[in-house]
Structures are given as structure tokens and as C-alpha cells.
Amino acid sequence: MSKTNSKYEAGKSREAALGYAMIAPTITSFIIFLYIPFVNALKTSFYKYNGLGDLVDFVGFKNFANVLADPRFARSLLNTAQLMAISMVALPLGFILAYFLYKGVPGKKIFNTALFIPYLISMVVVGCIWRIIYDPTIGPLNQILKSAGLGSIAIAWLSRPQTALLAISVTWIWRTTPFNMLILYSSLMKMPSDILEAAEIDGANGLKRILHIVVPYLSSTFGVLFMLTVTNALRMFDLIWVMTKGGPGGASDVITSYIYTKAFTNLDFGGGTAASVLLMLLMIGIMIIKEIVTRILRRREAA
Amino acid sequence: MEKRIISLLLTVIMTMMLFSACSGSGSETAAKTDANTSTDSGGDVVTIRVLDTFGGIMEDMIALFEEQNPDIKIDYEFISADNYYAKFTAMNVSGEVPDVIWTNASFLLEQVKSDLLVELTDELATGMNYEGDEIWGETMLPSLLQNSRSLLRSLGGDYTDKNFTVPFTMTTVAVIYDKALFDSLGLNAPDDWEEFEQNNEILKEKGYVPISMQGQNLDWWPRFLWDQYCRDVLDAKPEAFETGEMTFQDEAIKQGLITFKEMWDKGWFPESGLTGNRDTMLQLFVQEEMPQLLIQSNYMQYLDENVPESVELASYPLPGVAGYPSRSMGGSSSNFAISKSSQHQEEALRFVKFITSKTAFSQDYARFVISGLTNVEMDEGDTLMKGYVDAANSGFTPDIYVPVNVTTEMSNTFRTDLLPNYLLEIYDLQYVIDTLDSMYQAALN
Numbered sequence: 001m002s003k004t005n006s007k008y009e010a011g012k013s014r015e016a017a018l019g020y021a022m023i024a025p026t027i028t029s030f031i032i033f034l035y036i037p038f039v040n041a042l043k044t045s046f047y048k049y050n051g052l053g054d055l056v057d058f059v060g061f062k063n064f065a066n067v068l069a070d071p072r073f074a075r076s077l078l079n080t081a082q083l084m085a086i087s088m089v090a091l092p093l094g095f096i097l098a099y100f101l102y103k104g105v106p107g108k109k110i111f112n113t114a115l116f117i118p119y120l121i122s123m124v125v126v127g128c129i130w131r132i133i134y135d136p137t138i139g140p141l142n143q144i145l146k147s148a149g150l151g152s153i154a155i156a157w158l159s160r161p162q163t164a165l166l167a168i169s170v171t172w173i174w175r176t177t178p179f180n181m182l183i184l185y186s187s188l189m190k191m192p193s194d195i196l197e198a199a200e201i202d203g204a205n206g207l208k209r210i211l212h213i214v215v216p217y218l219s220s221t222f223g224v225l226f227m228l229t230v231t232n233a234l235r236m237f238d239l240i241w242v243m244t245k246g247g248p249g250g251a252s253d254v255i256t257s258y259i260y261t262k263a264f265t266n267l268d269f270g271g272g273t274a275a276s277v278l279l280m281l282l283m284i285g286i287m288i289i290k291e292i293v294t295r296i297l298r299r300r301e302a303a
Numbered sequence: 304m305e306k307r308i309i310s311l312l313l314t315v316i317m318t319m320m321l322f323s324a325c326s327g328s329g330s331e332t333a334a335k336t337d338a339n340t341s342t343d344s345g346g347d348v349v350t351i352r353v354l355d356t357f358g359g360i361m362e363d364m365i366a367l368f369e370e371q372n373p374d375i376k377i378d379y380e381f382i383s384a385d386n387y388y389a390k391f392t393a394m395n396v397s398g399e400v401p402d403v404i405w406t407n408a409s410f411l412l413e414q415v416k417s418d419l420l421v422e423l424t425d426e427l428a429t430g431m432n433y434e435g436d437e438i439w440g441e442t443m444l445p446s447l448l449q450n451s452r453s454l455l456r457s458l459g460g461d462y463t464d465k466n467f468t469v470p471f472t473m474t475t476v477a478v479i480y481d482k483a484l485f486d487s488l489g490l491n492a493p494d495d496w497e498e499f500e501q502n503n504e505i506l507k508e509k510g511y512v513p514i515s516m517q518g519q520n521l522d523w524w525p526r527f528l529w530d531q532y533c534r535d536v537l538d539a540k541p542e543a544f545e546t547g548e549m550t551f552q553d554e555a556i557k558q559g560l561i562t563f564k565e566m567w568d569k570g571w572f573p574e575s576g577l578t579g580n581r582d583t584m585l586q587l588f589v590q591e592e593m594p595q596l597l598i599q600s601n602y603m604q605y606l607d608e609n610v611p612e613s614v615e616l617a618s619y620p621l622p623g624v625a626g627y628p629s630r631s632m633g634g635s636s637s638n639f640a641i642s643k644s645s646q647h648q649e650e651a652l653r654f655v656k657f658i659t660s661k662t663a664f665s666q667d668y669a670r671f672v673i674s675g676l677t678n679v680e681m682d683e684g685d686t687l688m689k690g691y692v693d694a695a696n697s698g699f700t701p702d703i704y705v706p707v708n709v710t711t712e713m714s715n716t717f718r719t720d721l722l723p724n725y726l727l728e729i730y731d732l733q734y735v736i737d738t739l740d741s742m743y744q745a746a747l748n
Contacts, residue, residue, distance in 0.1 A: 018311060051392035052417035072720070135583070136575050137512065137592045156574030161727060164578065247518055248577035249723035261719075264389040266712040267413060 045274040050267045063274035067262075072250055073275060076258035079165055083254060084233040086169040091225055093173065094180025095218070099210070101181070102188040112185075119178040127242030130171040134158050134243075158244050161251035168243055168252055172236065180225050187221040188214070227290060234283060255279050349650050350376045352401035354391070356384040357471065357637050359601045361658075363668040368657045375650050385519065388711075395419065402645035403654055406468060406638050408454045408702045409711050414640070415455060420467040421641040421648060427466055433653070433660035437678065443659065446698065447473055447675045451635040453701055468640040469659050473675030473699075474599055474633030476523065476621075477690040478514070479606060481594040483615035492619035492690070499622050503571045506594060514595040515584040516572035522707060522718045523597065524566070526632060528559040530700040531625035537704055544706050544743070551740040556705060560725065560732060562624060567726045577723050597621065599633065600691040603671040607687070618690025620697060634699030635675075706743055713742045 045064070048057040067073050101112055118126070133141050134157040142154035157167040191214070199209050215222075237256035240246060246253030246261060253261075259279065263272025355361050358381050365377045380401065382390050388410055394400050406414060414420055427440035427448070440448060451470045455462040485491065485502075488509065493499035503513035516524060532555040536543055543549035550556075566572065573593060575583055585602065587593040589609050596602075606616055623629040639658065641651045657663055664674035671688065673681060673695050681692045708714035721738055724730040 021311060022313075050413050050417075051388070052395055052413055052419065131583075135579075137573060137587055138590050156577075159574045159577040159579070161729065244578040245518070245719070247719060247723060249720055249727060249729060261715070264386075264392070265715050267388065267410075268712060269392075 041273045042277060044269055045277050047270050049269040051263070051269045059270065063270040064278070067271055067275045067278060072253065073258060075250055076246075076253045076255045079252060080234060080254045082165060083169055083172070083236065084230055086166070087172055087176065087229050087233050088226075090173045090177045090180050090229065091222065093177045094225070095184050097177065097181040098184035098188055099214070101185050115181060116178045118175050119182075121175075123175070123238040124242050126171060126175050127239045130167075131158065131243050134167055158252075159248050161248060164244055164248060164252040168239060171243070172233075172239060175239075176229070176232070183225060184218060184221060187218050191217050223294075230286060231283065234279070234286075348374055348376050349647050350378050351403060351645070351647050351650050351654060352378045352380065353403045353654070354380050354382065354394070354401040355405045356382055356387050357405060357601075359604070360668045360672055363666065364658055364663050367663065367666065368654060371662075372653065372657075375654065377654065398644070400642045400644050402642055402647055402651040404640055404642060405471075406640050407636055408708065409714060411454050411468060411638065411640075413711075415462065415467050419643055421643050421645075422465060422467055423469060423641070424464075424466045426652065427469070433656040433662060439656060439659075442661070442676050442678055443470065444473065444675050444677060447635050450699060450701065451638060453703070454635070454638075468638035469655060470635030470675055471637045471639050471658060472601070473673040473695055474636035475673050475691045475695045476597060476599055476632045477618050477694040478621055479588070479596045479598060479603060479616060479618050479690070481588075481591070481614045482617040483613060484591075484594045486615075492617065493622050496622045496624045496626075503569070507570055512573045512587065512593040513571040515587070515593060515597050516576040517581050517584045518576060518578050518719070518723070519580050521577070521722045522714070523632060524563050525559050525722070526700065526705065526707075527621060528562050528624055529556065529705045530630055530632075531623045531627050532556075532558050533705055534625070534627050541701065545747070551736050551743065557732060557736060559705075560735065564726060577726070600671055600673055600688065603687060603691075607671070616687055618687060620690050620694035628697050629694070630698045630700045631694040632700055634702065636702065707739060709743065710746045713739075713746060716742065
């Protein structure tokens with residue numbers, strides 16, 4: 001018996017060792033590329049530092065206080081929230097496109113591919129293209145508006161504080177809708193068709209089938225896409241930087257461009273890393289809220 | 304069992320790949336170091352790394368240098384000025400600062416304070432130039448060298464009258480314009496501000512955007528105007544702001560901003576200029592939507608190669624708003640320095656001497672660049688460059704004049720926050736003035 005036990009224990013140890021060995025590369029890369037830079041950034045946030053030389057000027061929480069007191073930080077947070085809210089339009093848009101593809105349209109395969117092309121283009125290239133589209137003098141958007149007799153609304157979209165962030169948001173929605181469409185379409189394809197057939201037999205019209213069957217069925221997918229939209233909006237930088245660099249006058253400055261400007265343009269790495277730590281805390285807060293909401297919903301479903 | 308062996312093998316391979324990726328740059332550096340340190344009489348080549356944001360003629364210069372100096376190879380890296388500091392700090396942290404680096408007033412103070420650069424004062428004063436026939440420093444226009452030295456004035460003490468950089472070309476800003484259009488409208492290059500205003504009004508009436516203004520250089524216009532309005536005080540007493548004799552509350556400072564806003568309100572600038580960059584302005588000019596460009600001379604080559612045949616390029620120096628002779632901005636805006644961490648300072652110095660030499664600037668590729676060298680004559684008959692030659696001959700406003708750029712943060716805040724919001728009437732004039740004042744006081748302390 002003891003021989004059997006020791007064999008069993010040895011086998012378990014070997015399995016455990018193999019398991020640890022298999023996750024070792026991932027853990028190592030996490031430590032090297034995530035945890036060590038994070039610790040360094042956290043340390044830098046307590047110093048006044050211009051990016052050159054050693055960390056010598058310890059200032060405690062002063063960088064955090066300065067960032068929180070900076071009206072531009074508050075403005076960038078507000079802009080990020082606005083961007084996040086407007087980005088949610090990509091969810092119903094993606095659903096509409098996915099549903100049409102699911103129902104079947106002529107040339108479905110071509111549409112499927114063509115609609116996904118924006119997602120394949122690099123964000124920087126998307127920004128460059130749309131910056132030209134929005135140009136008030138040589139951009140095709142204003143030229144089309146003028147040709148259609150709508151010259152009064154042919155404005156400098158990226159250079160007016162009222163429209164700069166909105167214009168960038170439209171570009172962002174154009175870029176992200178295909179991804180939502182693809183994910184929702186693949187979920188729709190897995191939906192059992194007999195549910196919809198039964199509903200049709202029971203007299204439910206198209207809209208009722210969508211609202212009461214399709215949408216609830218896709219609720220978990222919507223949840224995942226919602227969180228991805230939130231986190232992507234929080235991380236968005238390249239589109240802002242290429243199109244407006246946060247201008248005019250900070251009107252399209254989001255939290256990531258604020259951090260970049262603070263560190264690399266204003267040479268205030270202490271302040272920049274303090275702002276990035278605050279962003280991290282914000283994202284953790286959002287995740288915690290999401291977990292709490294998910295648990296509450298699960299408990300209700302179980303009940 | 305087989306599965307376990309395969310799994311273990313895959314794990315080992317992944318780990319090895321991870322570590323080889325991490326050590327990849329290290330082994331490349333080791334190889335480069337080995338190559339770089341091979342300097343025996345067998346004629347091995349030394350490689351020096353150059354970080355540059357000037358672009359333009361640099362690649363031609365490097366080709367010529369390598370041809371004349373087969374023992375030195377240049378590993379050239381261009382980066383846009385917008386991303387320069389991000390790149391430089393990353394290189395510094397990783398211990399890979401290039402041997403020769405471009406720099407300017409925005410970054411030089413920090414680099415000198417961090418003891419990253421080789422001092423060149425003695426070499427300029429007594430060392431020979433690239434050709435070996437003159438003292439190096441004497442081949443550069445005295446005003447240009449002094450301009451370069453003055454970048455460190457705010458550091459005071461040990462840094463007074465010292466050179467840690469050499470100026471590369473005489474950055475000159477003037478107006479490139481479409482002479483063919485001007486001729487068709489009966490306009491001439493303006494000799495004074497009133498004529499400049501009249502030209503702009505006519506161009507506006509004809510449906511053109513009169514003149515350029517780009518977000519990355521939004522401060523140019525106020526600085527041009529301040530050079531006129533503040534000349535009587537600041538030329539006599541350059542330290543007036545430091546001593547408190549002049550402050551941002553002065554009427555001359557306010558007038559500069561008011562005039563700039565008036566130009567904006569009249570619609571002389573493209574609206575897209577608030578967020579657009581130099582490329583946007585170049586495109587507007589090439590597409591014949593905006594017939595005047597306030598820009599450095601080195602962009603003349605791009606325009607010469609890309610404008611339609613209907614466009615005839617010419618240039619003029621911007622007239623002075625207050626009647627003083629107009630001075631260009633720039634001067635020693637572009638500088639090169641040698642890194643203290645360079646393993647090949649001698650070779651780096653030879654390269655820096657070359658790019659500030661008559662040999663380098665006497666070539667066709669340098670036609671649209673003003674060298675700033677005493678032994679290179681500017682072609683006074685070149686109509687394309689006439690405006691730039693005239694502007695350079697009129698002298699330069701010091702880089703730090705009205706001190707909005709005494710720190711990088713202040714310069715950036717002025718350019719990206721205060722000015723655009725002032726033009727858009729989100730901030731009023733007094734808010735802008737008060738903010739500049741408080742930022743300057745904080746910088747002094």
C-alpha cells in the first residue's frame with residue numbers, strides 16, 4: 001500500500017513539475033515585461049524625473065496631487081468617458097450587420113470580407129486616412145457636402161473643440177464595428193435555429209424574435225464586447241495622436257495622450273507615471289464593478 | 304509518456320526562444336562592439352551611430368562622408384522631432400545613446416544638466432576644421448555660434464559661454480509663395496506689413512487660405528510679432544525678464560497675442576492648422592489652396608519636386624509688424640552633439656566637423672540649405688532662395704527671447720493649450736498672460 005501511495009505521490013509531483021515548467025515561460029515573460037516595468041513605473045511616480053539620469057529627487061505623493069489637481073487631467077478623463085460612451089454605438093451597429101449576414105444577403109461572403117477590411121488596417125493608417133477625409137479644404141467629406149449644397153456644415157471637423165472628439169469617435173466606430181460584427185455573427189451561427197422557428201410558429205414577428213430571443217441569447221457575448229469596448233477606449237492612443245495629438249487645445253485629449261504628453265513632451269516622467277498609475281486604478285475599479293454586477297446577475301438568475 | 308515528453312520539449316523550446324529574444328539585442332550590441340573596437344592598422348571599419356531629426360540632406364552628406372572616410376561607417380537613424388525625446392530617453396535608459404545626436408533648445412538643457420554631452424568649447428576655439436585649413440569655430444558665423452551658446456544661458460555658472468553643441472545649418476524661416484499666382488492677381492512680395500496685410504485680404508477674397516500656420520509651430524507667429532513689439536526693450540536688456548524689468552503683463556506682450564488673434568479672426572490661417580502639422584500645410588500649398596507658406600528653407604526641395612507646373616516658387620522674408628527690420632526665427636535651432644558615452648569620440652568628432660564643413664555644403668544637394676558657414680557663399684542670384692538669404696542676412700531673434708520656451712513644459716503648454724484655446728476664445732487674453740506669468744515664475748524658482 002505504501003509503495004502504491006509513494007508511486008502515486010511521485011506521479012503527482014511529476015505532473016505538477018511538468019505543469020509548472022509549461023507555464024514558466026508565460027510567468028517569466030509576465031515578470032519581465034509586465035511586473036518589473038510596473039514596479040519601475042510605480043517607483044518613478046514618487047520622484048521628480050525628466051527621463052535622464054538617476055532617480056534622485058523623491059517627492060512622495062506630490063506627482064499624484066499635481067495630476068489630480070491638473071484641470072487637463074480632469075478634462076482628459078471626461079473626454080475618455082465621452083469616447084467610451086460614443087464607442088458603444090459600435091455594438092448595436094455590429095449586431096445589425098451580423099444579423100443581416102446571419103439572415104442571408106446576396107453576396108454574403110463578399111460583404112462579410114468587405115465589412116471586415118477596416119479592422120485589418122493598422123490604426124495609424126486609419127488615422128492618416130481619416131485626417132485627410134476630414135480636412136476642411138482638401139478632404140473629400142467637405143467636398144461632398146459642398147457638392148450636395150450642405151456647405152454650411154462643411155467645417156474643420158478636427159480643429160473645432162465641439163467636433164474634434166466626435167469626429168475621432170466616428171473613425172473609431174468605423175474601425176471597431178467589424179470586430180463586433182464578426183464576434184456576434186459567430187455567436188449567431190451557433191444559435192439553434194429551432195428556437196426561432198418555434199417563435200415564428202407561435203406568432204412572434206421579426207422584431208419580437210430579435211428582442212426576446214436573439215438579443216437575450218447573445219447577452220453574454222454583448223457583455224464581453226461591452227468590456228472590450230470599455231478597455232479599448234481606455235487604452236486608445238494611436239488614433240488620437242495621429243489625428244489631432246489631443247488638440248485643438250486639449251479638446252480631444254484622452255487619458256493616454258495626456259500621459260504621453262506629460263512624460264515625453266513635457267519631460268515630466270514622474271507626473272506621467274503617476275497619471276498612468278491612476279489610470280490603472282481606474283481600470284481595476286471598473287473590473288471590480290463589472291465582477292460585482294456579474295455576480296449579482298448570476299445570483300438573480302440562479303434564484 | 305510520449306505526450307509528456309513532447310510537452311516538456313515544447314516548454315524547453317519556448318523558454319529558449321524567450322531568452323534568446325531577450326538577449327537578442329545584447330548579442331547584437333556585443334557584435335557591434337566587437338566590430339567597433341576593431342581599429343588596428345589592418346584598416347577595420349569603425350561604425351558610429353547618428354540620431355537625427357533634420358533629415359533632408361543628411362543622407363547625401365553621409366554618403367559623401369563615407370566615401371571620403373572609408374574607415375568610418377555611419378549607422379544613421381532618422382526620427383521625427385515630435386518623437387525625438389521619447390526615443391532619446393529610451394536609448395539613454397538602455398545605455399545605447401548614439402555617438403552623434405541631434406538636439407535643440409527644448410532638450411539641450413536637460414541633456415547638459417545630466418552630463419550626457421561632450422564639451423566642444425576648446426575644440427571650436429583651437430581645433431582645426433574638417434579641411435584642416437582654418438580654426439573650426441571661425442568657419443561658423445559668430446552670431447550663429449553665439450546663438451548656440453546662449454541656449455545654455457539659463458543654466459548660468461559653469462555653463463556660461465560654453466558650447467556643448469555645434470549649430471547645423473542656419474535654420475531660417477521665411478515665406479515661400481506662388482509667384483505665378485501673385486503675378487496673375489497683380490500682387491508683389493510685400494516689403495512692409497501693410498502690403499502683407501493687403502495681399503492677404505486679396506487672397507482671402509479670391510477664395511484662398513492666405514498663409515500657413517501649423518499646430519506644431521503655433522508659437523511662431525506670436526514669437527515673430529513679439530520680436531517686433533519687444534525689440535526696443537529686449538535687445539537692450541536681454542535679461543529683462545529675469546530681472547523683472549519686463550513681465551508677461553507688459554503691453555508689448557499682450558499686443559503680440561492680440562495681433563495674432565486678429566490675423567486668425569480675419570481668416571488668414573487654415574482652420575486645420577490648429578491640429579494639422581507641417582505635412583498638412585505642404586499639401587495645402589501643393590494643391591494650390593494656400594499660396595504662402597511660412598516654413599524653413601529645407602522644405603523648398605520637396606516643393607520644387609512636387610508642385611504643379613502652374614506654380615512658380617519664390618520666397619520673401621516676413622515683414623516686421625512694428626517697422627523694425629524683420630529677423631528670422633531659427634538660427635541655431637538645429638544642433639549636433641557628441642555623446643559622452645561614445646566609444647569613438649574621435650570619429651564622431653570627425654563626422655561632426657564634416658557636416659559643418661565647406662566640403663559638405665558645396666554640393667548640389669545643399670542648394671536649398673543655408674549653411675551658416677563663413678567660407679560658403681550664398682548664391683544671391685538664386686531667386687528661389689532669395690527670401691531666405693535676405694532673412695538670414697537680417698539676423699535672428701534669439702531662441703529664448705520672450706521666455707515662453709524656457710522650459711519644455713512651458714513651451715508645450717503655450718503651444719498646445721494656451722494659444723489654440725485663446726484663438727478659439729475658450730481662454731481670454733488675461734488668463735493666457737497670467738498662466739504664462741505663473742509658469743515662468745515657477746521655472747525661475
